[in-house]
Amino acid sequence: MIAPTVAHLSFLRDDGQPLPCIPGQFIQIHFEYADGSAAKRSYSIAIGRQPDDAPDAQVDIAVSYVAGGAATALFEGLAIGATVDASGPFGRFCLYPNDANRRYVLIGTGTGITPYRAMLPQLAQQMAQRGVQVVLLQGARTPAELLYGDEFRAFAEAHPQFRYMPCLSRELPAADSPHAHPDVRHGYVQNVLAELVPDAATDIAYLCGNPDMVDANFEALKAIGLPIPMIRREKYVSNK
Template sequence: MKLVARRMIAPTVAHLSFERDDGQPLPCIPGQFIQIHFDYADGSAARRSYSIAVGRALDAPADGRVDIAVSYVPGGAATALFEALDIGATLNASGPFGRFCLYPNDANRRYLLIGTGTGITPYRAMLSQLAQQMTQRGVEVALLQGARTPEELLYGDEFRAFAETHPGFRYFPCLSRELPAEGSAHAHADVRHGYVQNVLPELAPDPANDIAYLCGNPDMVDATFEALKEIGLPVPMIRREKYVSNK
């Protein structure tokens, strides 16, 4: 893949855009991930997994574009790889992989999408698909995004804009340390103070009608999984993917 664009979307997170250098399409389902292959300094092989951040309508043709969000970890081998990658440079990848996707036979009335850090990336890719489901079968969606500060709300402006144009979609930024200043771009009625699992009871999860997706920090995923089980959501209706920061 060839790097064609880079922009910072948080103080330590970059959004990277690649294109396949063979010109071929990359068919993928929103929620899937790719693996980046590289070598450590000692020559041993390494790989890192990154969710594909770009979504397409289900009937749209696949293309060779691949967007990912990358957390920069001090001293990390993958961080060094991406920081040194110039526009036009290439790297090797495989995929797509994964089943953290919306299922075509889902019959739920609401999706609860819960994510922290770059674990929010799959939901960005799902937006086109969610719009279709809201139109076709009236499903509702609640997205809870956990971050410490407003500056760390990855794609927050996009999620808020989507919520403003789709009445069935609500976006809840959950900030554990710092709330947005009054009048700022991130300040709105659905901002909450605390962790996503603490805000979850406000949405009154319904075992009969909800499907939950959990993605991000393993501690959050585990805590929210247990909370949803206690409420009564069947385990098959709680879909999980844990993100671990690798060096």
């Protein structure tokens, strides 16, 4: 468990092959409801390995546990070594090789932060090769719900061009907490967006997570003047 209601799960392909994915893509887990009808749920890949740099076939995902949820029951009941059926990868919520922007503004809430974890190696490469700046706004209610927060903070400390800004709506970290640093903000990500002064001439924005958050930031960025192709979105809905 990486948060009170979120599990980080690791799987291996049973054919021993790596998953040929692009960071930001997702897989679908297939299972059956209690009545035998088919069901599926989508999960972003938390590690975006390419075939030529994968030491094994590991596929990691983050799963929100929802009370009474069929998918939650599936994952909570899995023993070590159990198998699930999956398909994919799918999706185009990825960094584009022909991007010429000077800054990425990444915004995520809940498990919508997962694609950005997978993108970290690519972002490091882009920062080194073309000097791009990156800002990550991560929305959560409390410090305990900052998924992969320690990793993002460590990445920011190792890469001066990467700024990590947790936005906490209910509880700020204690003064002696590792999550306490000058870039922590109190409030929702959409309320912090204006502080970054988004610029249509330099920025590409990524929005992932709660649909209301995605819509609010999409409208705000459009009002600022970012062209719609420069605002890339993926909405996460908690399904039972």
